[in-house]
Amino acid sequence: MANKTGKAFDFRLFKRLLTYTNPYKKTFYFVAFTAILLSLLGVVNPYLTKVVINQSIVPKDASLLVNFIMLMLGALVLEVLTQFGFIYFANWLGQQVIRDIRVKLFAHMLQFKKQYYDQSAVGRLVTRAVSDIETIASIFSQGLFMIISDLLKMLVVVGFMLYQSWRLSLLVFLILPLIIYATRVFQKKMKVAFEEVRTQVSNLNTFVQERLTGMKIVQIFHREKVEYARFKAINEKHKNAWIKTVWYNSIFFPIAEMATSIAIGLVVWFGGLRVVAGEELNLGIIVMFIQLIQMLFRPLRQIADKFNTLQMGMVAANRVFAVLDTKAIIKDQGTLIAKNLQGDIEFKQVSFGYIPDELVLKGIDLKVKAGETVAIVGATGAGKSTIINLLSRFYEINDGSISIDGINIKDFQLRSLRNEIAVVLQDVFLFADTIENNITLENPKISLEDVIAAAKEIGVHDFINTLPGKYQYNVKERGTMLSSGQRQLIAFLRAYVSKPSILVLDEATSSVDSYSEQLIQEATDKITKGRTSIIIAHRLATVKKADKIIVMDAGKIVEIGTHQQLLQKEEGYYKSLYEVQFLEYDI
Template structure:
């Protein structure tokens, strides 16, 4: 959604974030007023000095007025300092609040939102767009208020001193205002394009850096380089357009200011030569300062308005995310303090989009303490069941119960605390092994982590690393092998002592040694605990209490390993025989 030239509703919404900082807000306004008064007072004192003390050669009066001008300059400097410092301080506190609120809102989204929202775009909204909002206060709103106040006070002084010379300046102002308005409209469009191109570039770079292994494996460096050049060129053109507009506007504004000053000097000079008592040399001296103080803010208001406009555009983008309520997960009220682990899917229908159902009326029951396995071809809906159990997505119809309680009624945080999951694609943060295991949970001590690691046979492997449990695995755990990452993820699940354990393809991409460790650990951790194992490698689930066979979103077979093997031409038997033949 594109922002208007000036969106009043959006502006009021931004100003609401100043409420916790009212004293500072009004303090900035007060210093803006003082700044405008002190700034306009200096040229007036200069006129008095020239006419009343320099021309009559009054040395005592000259020193007095020079001292007064020094005091006014000092007060103006102090006002400028506090005005700029408090305005920027206010802006930074406001974006701190908005960024916190935005991140909290992003954390509340369902997984469906992240399926279609580019990561680079979310990063742009959370970082650079919010930084731009701060400029509304540091470079936009208060600077504009200060400039307008300064212009009003300057005009009052000018009319008081010499209304004839002032009208010459007034007649020139509409021309500059008209040119400024055209410039502002052009820049608003240009800045919108700049923000779009920045978001596109962030998205592209983030995806390519994350997927650099794929880029290099498939020799796509040249292709991706050409794509980047194209995106970079569009970004460059967007900025060049803003540079062009600035290059045209500011010289024109300078010419208008200089011509106005020339007209004032010419008009005032002739009147002085003619002996006109209403115009003095002091007037001409002070007007050379007044015109700059009047025209420079008017010229800069366009630039500052553009800063504010960029902040408004950025705020519009950020608020678009904050207003995305349809993708926010609805939290329940029931606290899942400890679950027995009885799970029931009742005629569950689900789709990731409106085109095709992934699950087609699933009915499934898992008893407390059972270990069940779910098998089937890729796309059969195995992992979808896990996603729904964790409430990453909301089902289309049907219901899911844990201990006869609808999972929608559970408080989300407490529900997920009772479910531990080990995924095939393990994500590790750029942090120590210990912090990746505990995820900075203060309730899990280092001693508990070490004890758990010893129980499942991971302690020896961790101690061989430099620093042991304090070893930094770097971004996404690149310093570890895929098998080692799986072991860390398994230990992460174990130390949380979950009521329900889920292993989603947890041994599909690891070496035989790591698999042996996990198999041993699986026996310990699944004992007397409801466990769900999703696996392609059927050898890992032969001892499950029950095996669920899925195909195209439906349960097609159900039973123990031995029972399913007895079914001639059965789906599971064919799958097992084909896999056994391949492995042998």
């Protein structure tokens, strides 16, 4: 992979990138062919210019002048058409490649463990999936083929120069090492500079995304000035990274221009003396060499510029491939399809930690019978939500086993397992879409009629009908157009219409109004009836109705029983928790 050592080019990374052109080989070869043709056509008009001067202008033959002008016009039209095909299909190829890479990247990211997202900045991942991949397109549209075309054109020009006049060619070649050396140094410096640019772009995207998402917190705690100052500092680093690239450009391009002018001056001086002295050199060759020098030196300057583009694309490709190479995927090696599960759940000596050597669950043994409603209670950090995450295989356990209906959950195909488990989280996430699409998640198997019928069953239909547009009401980003209680009801309905075998609820009623709380309780009673349900309980009513209560503390199960059984334990953990947290809600 490319790194920050200043290495000018990484051929292994480039070879890997080229594999994405395999489905478009015909276009790839066509673009390569037009690049070769452009290099050959480049010397046609300079040669015709020499012929026009020597055979028409100097002898003052007007009839030949018209013929040569028509030849030059034909060559120009052919070059323009070739240039059009080259530019269009090079860009077309680039867009096809980045479409394929972006689709592959997004599909890969969809399979990541939840732990990966816990540890990764969203803004940085957005940068990889959007702007970095757009930068990769420039490798094909402005980098790779442009460089090949320019190199071929330079080779043709050098050979043609030697064929026409080796003495004038040697004068030009005296200056050539200077600009080649300057170009090489420029490429290395720009590689490091562009690494820094991409890093600062990523940091800027991450900062802006997080602050816009958390703007409510920023304003509630009067952090506007502090965050503004931090943004200015990050933006300053971003500016400085770009200024460094401008600095290198400002040095290199004047040097390249000066080298071109010196080479032209030497040719005019030496060639002019030979013409005046009546030697074999003529005015046409001098004019032709002036054109050829510009054709030779201009690609060198352009190659440096295009190499910058190529390097930016390579840096972006390196970052994108780093995500593609990330092995943060839950292993889906199961062969069994989970369908119509009974819902018998068993945890055997399950241990798990989000961080190595820091266990959150410590040897958990738990059995839930089919159709049971089990409440899990405990202090914050006891491991309640972790049990939910492990059941759906959002994380891999360290030790032990988890089984459903006597089958290890690793033996089920991951997708089919999650289809049988519906989860309603405490923090409800809604997309910027309609109520209907947020409930069905655009599952073609769930019709609007199914949604309405389910909404009526759990008592949510009347609430949705009060919204403008009803089921077609757009809730906007993260469901901001709805209250927390309304978002919770939508989440309940989303779970209910999926007809899961196992239901997992992380109740959140502490911040909702009494009306929404009543609807949520009714919905809870309805959707848990007749199916295995695991509830992280925050409400006394739910705890009382549970068939079994699991009491957790510091990653261990400390008590199991019904509400009444646990209250009868003197100095019991649940009794203490009940008196401190739940008694105020008792009626």
